[in-house]
Amino acid sequence: MIARSFALALAAGLLAAFSAAPSFAQDYPTHAVRIVVPFGAGGPADVAARLIGNVLQESFGQPFVVENRTGAGGVIGTIEAAKSPADGYTLLMMSNTQTANESLLTADKRKYELMRDLTPIAPVNYSDLVIVVNPSVPAKTLQEFIALAKAQPGKLNYASSGQGTPYHMAGELFKAMAGIDVVHVPYRNSGEARSGVIGGQVQMMIDAVPAMAPNVAEKQVRALATTGRQRSTVLPNVPTAIEAGVPGYEATIWLGLMAPAGTPKPVIDKLNAAINAMVKRPDIVKLWTEQGAVPMSMTPEQFDKFLRGDIEKWADVVKKFDKS
16 A cells, blocks of 8 residues: 555656646756856856857847856866756856866766766857977078977977866877977966967977967968868968878867756757757857867767767877877
């Protein structure tokens, strides 16, 4: 009798939960939503998160507040999001830093598993990177920089915004494919790394085109190559690394949104629809095109597959530069 009563109560509870889900999604959000950005202010993820927050606030009538939680190559902010309630009121602005960290950092250092502890919402955009040097570096071309590095192995260095970031991984891949030994100098965020190469504390950096293009235009740094398959529309006079003599070299930074695992599917779908509508808006497309960023649009399921593929891709890269 007790067992039957318990079973009926459990069934009633489940029925109530399922019947409430559509209503919950329909009403969502009823108060402020925070977007955790595990990177520093002023970088591509931070800038994109603030734009997305403004657009989502317009769409849903509730604040979407950006919260920068930096440190440990994106790990601290990712943990913060992963351990938050799965109610749709905490989102994570992430990039290929998170997919690279799955192989670059051991589970005890990460203290989370990306595809177990978070659920995909939607990608946002991607952009090519640009390889720049401080103007004091005598190399005027990528091949000249490679020759300079080969002539003095371990003497030159390059900046990144932290261990496991796309800029770090792009640098290690470049080292492996170019056959050079330059020392990685991780900074706390992109802004500090950018200041490091502009100020001459480091010789080289690989940075996102939208972020570094203004510094190239002001001749604070010298652009040697971009990292896409085709030349950047923002830096059309700069050759690709492939053109400049590193066959097959390609690297990008992409951005996307995830939520804590267990976030109701109707909420994920509602956010996905809003973000996909945003990235297709003519004004957003125009803005990003001018900055060198390309919109991305996927369903949550497609983004899930994309993330798993990117994890495998970076696992192969880590093996490659570990061997080198």
